[in-house]
Amino acid sequence: MFNKILIANRGEIACRVAATCRRLGITSVAVYSDADAGAKHVAACDEAVHIGGATAAESYLRAERIVEAARASGAQAVHPGYGFLSENEDFARACEQAGIVFIGPPVTAIAAMGSKAAAKALMHAAAVPLVPGYHGDDQDAQLLQREADAIGYPVLLKASAGGGGKGMRVVERSADFAAALASCKREAASSFGNDRVLIEKYLTRPRHVEVQVFADRHGGAVYLFDRDCSVQRRHQKVLEEAPAPGLPAELRRAMGEAAVAAARAVNYVGAGTVEFIMTGGDFYFMEMNTRLQVEHPVTEMVTGLDLVEWQLRVAADEPLPLAQEQLALTGHAIEARIYAEHPARGFLPSTGTLRHLRMPEGVEFIVGEGGERAPVRIDSGVREGDTITPYYDPMIAKLIVWGPTRDEALARMHRALQGCEVVGPHTNVEFLQRIVTSEPFSTGDLDTGLIERHHDALFAPAKKPFREALALACAALLAREGGAAQSASPWDGLSHWRLNGGYTQTLAWRDVDNDSTFDATFARDSLGAGTQTLAHAGTVDAFTWWRGSNAHEFGATLGDARVTGRVFADGDTFHVFCRGAALAFEWQNVLAHAADVEHGEGRLTAPMPGKVIAVLVEAGATVEKGTPLIVMEAMKMEHTIGAPSAGVVEEVLYAVGDQVADGAQLLTLKVE
Template identity: 85%
Template sequence: MFDKILIANRGEIACRVAATCRWLGVKSVAVYSDADANAKHVAACDEAVHIGGASAADSYLRIERIIDAARATGAQAIHPGYGFLSENEDFAHACDEAGIVFIGPPVSAIAAMGSKAAAKALMHAAAVPLVPGYHGDDQDPALLQREADRIGYPVLLKASAGGGGKGMRVVERSGDFAAALASCKREAASSFGNDRVLIEKYLTRPRHVEVQVFADKHGGAVYLFDRDCSVQRRHQKVLEEAPAPGLAGEVRRAMGEAAVAAARAVDYVGAGTVEFIMTGADFYFMEMNTRLQVEHPVTEMVTGLDLVEWQLRVAGGEPLPLAQADLKVNGHALEARIYAESPARGFLPSTGTLKHLRMPEGVEFATGASVRIDSGVREGDTITPFYDPMIAKLIVHGATRADALATMQRALEACEIVGPQTNVEFLQRLVTSEPFATADLDTGLIERHHDALFAPRDKPLREALALACAALLRRERGAARGASPWDGLAHWRLNGGYTQSFVWRDLDGDALLSARFAHDGRAQTLASGAADAEPFAWWLGGGEREYGVTLGNSRVTGRVFIDGDVFHVFCLGAAFAFEWQDLLAHAADAEHGEGRLTAPMPGKVIAVLVKPGAVVEKGAPLIVMEAMKMEHTIGAPSAGKVTEVLYAVGDQVADGAQLLVLEAE
């Protein structure tokens, strides 16, 4: 076992690796960028080394700086985590040259599987089933167009050196191919420094099932069973589970054995994942990820194993801890990825400070807990536009899938996040949806059930508004008590009661709500909107920011986080944001002028597709932005004439910044 390792990553996975190091008594070294000087992963490690600027290209992708940090701190090995340099053969080679152990597969295995096209060729030679497609070296656009036409639409364009949903496009018609190819190549070059693509037949309603494999330096190789990762948006996974539901035993064995055969074909060492696409009982090889996966915790939960510990032991030359016959599955596990993003805006990433962060009761990075939380951020941290916007992974375990699903529902209801927008409510809808609950899974689940998943939701507005009023009353009285004894009588009236009117803006629904609180000296009432007043009482709960109210015959408790005049209420499994309106200063929101086009998020302009004077049709692409490693095309909201372009290629723009002026017809 190593004495000290360097973790060449950040965020949740760096914290995850550091946790296993602590349990094993191994010292850990963090690396960090300008943006991560006070990050959680820096505090989680024994030492930390600054390696550069905020962007990944200036820090986490700088091979020489990471090698220098390992040398300077005396680290014997480097764990790459996932993403960044984890599947970079140049990085693995640099580790070898420096005499530092790369905690991952040999350079040759990374090279063999690093190119999707080369991997497909290897699997074809090994008689592993492949989806019909084109994986050749000739990247002439005209040839690629002909190959797509030959395969038949729809087809899927994929960056050959890519992963994580980057550089992928579904093309429905031949006429759309050229534009999709250009966009795919541009994103692939930006994300991976390689614009080569491959083409595959796009299978309708397929499942995405993967197998965790492990191999050592002594010829041992096993599979640690399967995971279903079908529920995706933008080709990126949202929910994962182990084992994959509904597979026949012989199919599971065949997939596991095929995965081990794939690993043996490239003399693999360490942790890897072989990904398959499935239709019915038929499975086809997609790719092999030569690293630990984001969703590895569900495998840990059902096997009771620490996969990072296995990685360290195998990299140190030890044989695999268990043989295939010793491996068993216990129960079922689910993982939900909690992101700072706006599902209603096409899952655009969101940025901002985590002003309030409260997760369900669970154990961080523990393989044996019923609720596990893997997170790389803390309350007060900022989600920046430089890196992936993940806040946490919420992992649950149950004796059955139904048990795990019930635990996941409760755990999501207990999540409280204030700051950037998140996908928590969307995840709640997803795990309670009929197709997911019944395991009717495929990669198009979200798109196919879009209307149901995004439909207006009945929420306990009346109860939440009562809790907000209780918190406001407490704030007013609490401030008064802090001044003088006489201020405590602020609402007292001689021989009578008093009435207060509150106006709230529901920030989620962008609607004004009214409430009237009355105290006649003996009893209190609260009326919401035009409804009749009901008996009302409130009290402080036992926990921090916890309130209880009775309203008519209803009794409810909840938590209220106050941010200025915005009251964030969490009750009955739902979240609300109410802004208290100062009636004297209240004014209507400012309206955007017609033809104004704004940045949907902070990012960089990578393409300007029009010039001043251009006449465009509705929906025409105007500007392409890059943010959170993804491309976002800004289209014309209406037909019109471009009168001014306000940013150039390479410019950084803020969220909401006006990009150009369009004079509508």
């Protein structure tokens, strides 16, 4: 076994690999970019080496810098994680040439599976089922048209060197083929430098089922059962589970044996995933990922095995720890990928600082070989206070649950998602809740078009506990401002004290999600009984509130209804988490705003990290409310910063081309 390995990756997978190293007593070395100097994965490792600038091209994709870091640190091996250079044959070859073990398959296996067309030819020779299609070298447009006509429509055009959904087109009829082919080839050439395509029969309502395989250098090869990864958006997975629901034992075995045959066909070594597309009782080879998958935790949960440990042992030339007959499935596991993104805006990534981050109680990573299965597991590469930047994948965490049955795992996932609290970037937590509780997912009616087919239901306006959340927000505000909880004594709340009288306070709020303003009136009588009421939208309720066991926990009653929840105040914005929902209310602090105006102050800050691409005003310019001032670019999208009120620009603090951090002051404005 190795004494020291370098992890050529970042985020949760780097933390995940470091955890196994720590358990096995192996020294781990992290690599990091300028943007990741204070990242969680750096702290999780024993040593760390800086490898370049903030973008992946300047750091995590620089093979020569990573190999140099491995040699300088004395690492005996490199674990590539997934993404970045994990399936790059040149990087694997560079490691071998430097005398460093690449913890992955041989270069020849990576090369064999790197081309979809070549891989399908190998699978055909190995008798692995293939979708009817054309995978040939002749790329003449007229020949491709004839092949598509012979296969029968609809057909799927796929870039041979592609991935991530790029260079793919569904063609419904022959008349549309030529235009779709030209478009597909342009995108393939732009994305991969190779415009070669293959054609396959497009299967309607297919399932995406993959099989985890492992092989060693001693002739051993096994499959660790299957996973269903059908729930996808933009051809990327959202929810995964193991085992795949509803597979008969004989079909599960046939798929596993086909996956092992695929691995043997390329003399595979290490961890790999053979992906199949399924329709009815038939399955067809799609591709093989020559690395550990993002969704590997669900396999670990149902087998009780640490797949990273298996990777290390195989890379150290040990035989597989177990034979096929020794492997067994126990229970059911589901993984939800929690992303910083806008589901309602086409799942566009969201950036910003994680002002508040709380995951449900669980453990990080698996305990180890034969270890007790935790019902909830959190794999995350970020902490509260970290920033989701535009440079990398916006994943916040992977939430994995296990249960003796699928129904129990589903219930546990529903409950766990209710315990996720994120303040800062937008997230897909609410969207994941909707999928998990939807009829098709809960009944196992899965296919890759589930989200699109049920779009209206999944994106319908949410009914949230507005009044209950408002009561908790008012409680948190009153507590912060010195109000008294459930007390009749005026000495408990000096900020609102009145001699021989009660008081009434109108609280002006903005509903952040719907960008609408409203008032809530808090009143207390003068009779010594301390009776309190809360009025909103014409309804007046008896109101009491109390603090919980920590600073974020509050409880309240509205009439006969009782509610408890958690409130995180970010300045004057109160984020409320109650009854499985998240709401945000901004207190319209009139006095504070008046003070700002009185002192002529105006601050404009960056809503996210990004680059200044246009400065539209100069110092001394007089502007009206809403006047565009600065244009920023983040995540390949433009964001215009407008004046919050009329005034005079005093100083512009950044120029075109400057990178700015989340929350950075961009200019100063003297408010009129």
